[in-house]
Amino acid sequence: MFLNSVVLILQETLEAALLISVLLVFMRLRCIRPFWIISAIAAGSAGAYFFALQMASISEWFDYMGQEVVNASIQLTVLLILAIFVAQNPGATHSTSKPQKDLGVIICTLLLVALSLTREGSEVFIYISGVIGHPSHAQPTLTGSGIGAGIGISAGVLIYYGLLGLPTKWIALSGLLLLSLVGGNMASQATQLLTQADWLPYSKILWDSSDGLPENSILGHLLYALFGYEATPSLLQVFSYIAGMLLISLCAHLGSRKISFSTDQKTTDHNASVNR
Amino acid sequence: MMVLGLGLVLFGHYSVAGTPVIEIEIKDHLFFPATIEIPANTKVKLLVINRDLTAEEFESYELNREKVISGNRKAVIFIGPLPPGEYPFFGEFYPKTAQGKVVVIDQ
Amino acid sequence: MKSIRVFLLASILAILTLFNFVAALQGYQSSLLEAEKLFDSQLLQTAKLIANLYVDNTTSNLNYLSTHAYQVWHDDQLLAASNNAQSEAITDRYPGFGYANFDGYRWRTLAYFDHNHDNWIIAAERTDLRFILAESVITKAVLPIVLGIPLVGLLIWLIIGRGLKPLRDLSDQLKNKQVNDLTPVETPELKDELSQVVQSINVMIRRLGTTLEREKRFTSDAAHELRTPISALKIQLHNLEEDIPVDNESFAQLQSGVERMQHLIEQLLSLYRSTPDEFSSHFTSVNLYQLAQDVIAEQHLIFEGKNQTLALEGSNNVIEGNAFTLSTLLQNLLSNANKYTPTGGSILVSVDENNNHICLKVEDSGPGIAPSDYGKVLERFQRLNNKSEVIATQGCGLGLTIVQHIADLHHADLSISPSSFASGTAFSILFKKAPNPDEKRI
Structure with a gap:
């Protein structure tokens, strides 16, 4: 109970912590x-609670493929919003961007935080509510959840301060790099779910690194949560990750x-008015 | 990429009828049967029936599968086509007892 | 990193938590492995014990602990079994440990071959129970690490707070320093890292002190040095007056120029010799309306000269201030309005009260200023490049700067807006209302 509580809570917390700390930096x-x-975060937690309550019925949609389809849709939506987010040049400091x-x-x-938390938190709710009922499970489950959440949140704090500690010109770039990894992770997980639901065809396993770095090791779990590490990824998963x-x-x-273009234009306008 | 993904979604939903179905029951946080045998290079539909009141998550690193099965509900998981070998799976919520494996046999 | 304290606490605590928890996890995993080994060796002992109990081949079932199950096989014959064991073999007769599901549980199994009697002993132990036992022991060891983190966090918070105290003391000292307090900064508890900062601050304060001292001396010297030649100049002009025809225009210009210069120097010296704080300690109650009446009475000639209408509106309103500088302020505003309003225009002075403030306003019907230039107007020595108007009028750009300075000395706000005439500018100065003498007593 202890170890799987750690693993489960850690994975969900770490995935959310990475996204939230990068967004906080921006x-x-x-x-x-x-x-x-x-x-x-509050909205996402509430969403997770209701998603967890409805999970049993959602799972029966689409010929018992509701869970995969809904989760994959959330992940693809997160990917889409992430694309819109970075397209607004979020790293531009206040002097070059207008408040509006x-x-x-x-x-x-x-939307990013609320949607991600809804998906990740629902699994935590389902797990805790299923396991905690047994009296001999309560203490190991809570201790394990504490350790999992502690590691996840600590990693988030270190990512946040780590990014802010970089030289100023690297902060936004590193943040965008991390977000692109989150985007790849989302696409790859959605592909995996849709393959599982048989909505996407089977594709062959590209490599097997389960001997060197098994997915159920501590490092494997960390890498899975942060970058979607898979020991045996399929061709389609790798393809969608890169995409x-x-x-x-x-x-x-x-x-x-786009931003630098509009700044140029503003400068020329300014010059024109001065010349006039 | 999204367009490609959508295209795959539209055309990917095929040939469910001919797929063999294998039933697995979850009871008292145990899988019955704990070992299932499937033919190599064939897609198989696992029908997992959860007889417990609490939820369980079917998970397998080797099969790349992960699915929550609510208490007293059933779920469908497609696996394969797979090369011969052993593919362990477990219940992520009760991993000490809920253990099983898929054995893929070359025919 | 808004607060050093929050940054240090969060990052130190995060690193501590990360390393401690991962270490606890590793400890848990290896302890569990050890416990498994221990349980397995116990199971082996149990199997051997059972093997020795069944020396003869009599079939008898034995009630055994519900946590364990066993079977004794001789070839394909089941010799003995615990009553929770099934009738078929629990596991393959292949020596070693394994797992099996039966009786609604998952069991750790052991097949052991007893060479003495050619019997297979199959012993099994419920994994859930042995796991719960192992886990409860290990979790008790891990729990203090989790519970200790908030305590460690609290301690780190306090220690960082203590460590940053000299810095806080220093910043408090600097914050509470009076404007004219040029004594060196002291740090009661001088840390190595801060001593350099305190030293540099003290050097800067000393330099500032000498600069201020030099400036003060310069102003008083300049006052003396400038006053004397101007007084001499005036005496010379007075002497010249008798020898020069009354209608000599150059002489009149010279005279008014010297007058203006003297006036300006007096103003500059009186204004820039004092800081706002020194200045306000000599405030008296001033009736702005009466003051405006007096100034207008003094200056009405220049308006008549340009055939301009000058009106005063409002009521008696009292503020705390310095009457001499306030008249200077109004004089400057009026001469400014006079200059920039064409012949035949109108000028309106008003003294009104609104929202606990007294507003002194001078409006003109001149050409006005573009709102985008309002800021520039107040800039030092700024002259509006307003073509013909300025060329025709004399004056020095110091006027509005002096107005601004006097307003600052009275903690009043100077603002510019379009006037209520068809065109033109309004200069408003918003003073705080003098406290009511009755309220003062309370």
Whole structure:
């Protein structure tokens, strides 16, 4: 009970902590109050609770494939919002961005945090409510959950301060890199779920690294939660991982170009008015 | 990528009828049967019936499968086609007792 | 990193938690492995014990602990079994440990061949129970690590707070320093890291002190040095007056120029010699309306000269201030309005009360200023590049700067807005209302 509580809670907490700490860094760069993220965490927790309550009926949708389809849809939606988020050049500091542009960034952040927590938190709710009933399970489950959550949140705090501790010009770039990994992870997990639901065809296993780095080792669990590490990924999973990463990188690239373009235009306008 | 994914979703839903079905029961946090045998290179539909009141999560690293099965409900999991070998699976919520494996036999 | 204390606490605690919890996890895993080994060796002992109990081949069932099950096989014959064991073999007769599901539980199994009697002993132990036992022991060892983290966090918080105390003391000292307090900063508890900071601050304070001292001396010297030649100049002008025809325009210009220069120097010296705090300690009650009446009476000639209408509106309103500088302020505003309003225009002075503030406003019907230039107007020595108007009028750009300075000395706000005339500018100065003498007593 102890160990699987650690593993389960750690995976879900770490995945959420990575996303939230990177988003918090961008909020910090934009001087947006972290209040928004806190309210999104509350909304996500409530969403997770209701999702968990409805899980039994949701699972029976689409010929018993409801769970896979709904989870995959949430993950693809997260990927899409992530793309929109990075396309707004969230790393631009306040001097080059107008305050009203923050609204798009805030809305994306809220949706990202709330949706991710809804999906990840529901599993935690289902697990805890199923396991805690047994009196001999209570203590190991709670201790294990504490350790799992502790490791996950600590990793999030270190990612946050680690990013902020970088030289200023690297902060946004590193944040975007992490977000592209989150995007790849989302795409790959969604592919896995849709393959499991038989909505996507089987594709062959590309490699097997379960001897060197098994998925059920501590490091394997950490890497799975952070970057979607799989010891035996399928071709389609690897393909969608790369596609997800490229999508986020491309949107981030376009976003940063758009901003610099409009800054150029503003400068020429200014010059024109001076000449007049 | 999204368009490609959508295309795969639309065309991927095929040939469910000819797939062999294997039933697994979960009772008292145990899998019955704990060992199932399936033919190599064939897609198989696992029908997992949870007789316990509490939820269980069917998980296998080797099969790349993960699915929550609510208490007193059933779930469908497709596996394969697989090369011959042993593929352990377990219940993530009660991993000490809920253990089983898929043995893929070359015919 | 808004707060050093929060940053240090969060990052130290995160590293501690991460390493401690991962270590606890490793400890748990290896302890569990050891416990498994221990339980397995116990199971082996049990199997051997059972083997020795069944020396003869009599079939008898034995009630045994419900946590264990056993079977004794001789070839394909079941010699003995615990009553919770099934009738078929629990596990293959292949020596070693394994797992099996029966009787609604998962069991750890052991097949043991007794060479002395050619019997197979199959012993089994419920995995859930042995796991719960092992886990409860190990969790008790891990629990203090989890519970200790909040305590460690509290201690780190307090220690960091203690460590940052000298820094906090220093910043409090600097925050509470009076404007004119140029004594060196002291740190009661000088830490190595801070001594350099305190030293540098003290060097800067000393330099600031000498600079201020030099500036003060310069101002008083300049006052003396400038006053003397101007007084001499005025005497010379007075002497010249008798020798020069009354209608000599150059002489009149010279005279008014010297007057203006003297006035300006007096103003500058009186204003810049004092800081706002020194200045406000000499405030008296001033009736702004009466003051405006006096200034207008003094200055009405220049308005008549340009055929301009000058009106005063409002009521008696009292503020705390310095009457001399306030008249200077109004004079400057009026001469400014006079300059920039064309011949035949109107000027309106008003003294009104609103929202506990007294507003002194001078409006003109001149060409006005573009709202985007309002900020520039107040800049030092800024002259509006307003074509013909300025060329025709004399004046020095110091006027509005002096107005601004006087407003600052009275803690009043100067603002510019369009006037209530069809065109033109309004300069408003918002003073705080003088406290009511009755309220003062309370």
